[in-house]
Amino acid sequence: MTFLYKSSLLYHGLMTMVYHVHRRERFEEVARWVPRDAEVLDVCCGDGSLSSFLPASVGYRGLDESTAFIKAGTHRGRDLRHFNLMAEPLPVSQIVICQVSLFQFYPKVEEVVGRLFAAAAERLIVSESVKSFSQSKYALPKAICSWGTCVDGLNDGSFRFNATSLEALFAPYRPYLRHTAEVCAGRDWIYVFDKDDAAKI
Numbered sequence: 001m002t003f004l005y006k007s008s009l010l011y012h013g014l015m016t017m018v019y020h021v022h023r024r025e026r027f028e029e030v031a032r033w034v035p036r037d038a039e040v041l042d043v044c045c046g047d048g049s050l051s052s053f054l055p056a057s058v059g060y061r062g063l064d065e066s067t068a069f070i071k072a073g074t075h076r077g078r079d080l081r082h083f084n085l086m087a088e089p090l091p092v093s094q095i096v097i098c099q100v101s102l103f104q105f106y107p108k109v110e111e112v113v114g115r116l117f118a119a120a121a122e123r124l125i126v127s128e129s130v131k132s133f134s135q136s137k138y139a140l141p142k143a144i145c146s147w148g149t150c151v152d153g154l155n156d157g158s159f160r161f162n163a164t165s166l167e168a169l170f171a172p173y174r175p176y177l178r179h180t181a182e183v184c185a186g187r188d189w190i191y192v193f194d195k196d197d198a199a200k201i
């Protein structure tokens with residue numbers, strides 16, 4: 001558990017600083033790929049904020065390792081469960097979403113993407129940052145950001161994707177790609193994969 005994920009308030013404060021005028025857009029760009037009445041599994045959901053951007057008819061479930069986030073989200077009536085992606089099998093869902101979370105699992109990101117893809121019965125939506133303070137040329141924000149997001153036993157928090165490495169990560173899934181674009185003025189990239197209308201890998 002990283003320091004940053006011990007408080008939902010602290011996390012939202014930081015995300016507001018980072019995304020600024022794009023703080024709603026990052027959720028809206030994901031939400032617009034979720035059909036009404038869909039069943040959604042949000043993996044590494046934080047406090048489940050994404051659910052506020054989905055139609056009420058969507059069946060939303062969120063999974064996250066942070067007890068503080070789960071507590072904050074369930075207080076708001078969201079269906080969230082404590083879950084460790086590195087230790088537990090993922091349940092299958094019509095739509096699987098993973099937002100700004102893949103970087104944490106470096107160097108096991110290929111394995112994680114494979115598991116997310118397998119869990120998505122119809123559609124996988126991944127949105128990931130390609131800009132971060134952990135890549136800053138200034139030592140202080142770089143150190144704080146890396147320290148705040150390092151993962152015990154996996155990485156030191158300094159790894160982030162860029163547009164090229166993200167594209168390479170998803171290359172094997174290209175036949176399933178329905179949509180990709182940069183969002184939030186290039187801070188994030190979104191990838192939408194559909195299983196039905198694609199050739200097999």
Ligand SMILES: C[S@@+](CC[C@H](N)C(=O)[O-])C[C@H]1O[C@@H](n2cnc3c(N)ncnc32)[C@H](O)[C@@H]1O
Nearest residue numbers: 005044045046064065066083084085086099101
């Ligand atoms: C950068 S936050 C993203 C949260 C949310 N998706 C969002 O867009 O605001 C990364 C999330 O991954 C969760 N996380 C980290 N390691 C995890 C693991 N092994 N299993 C499940 N969740 C994990 C953290 O608790 C945190 O909520």
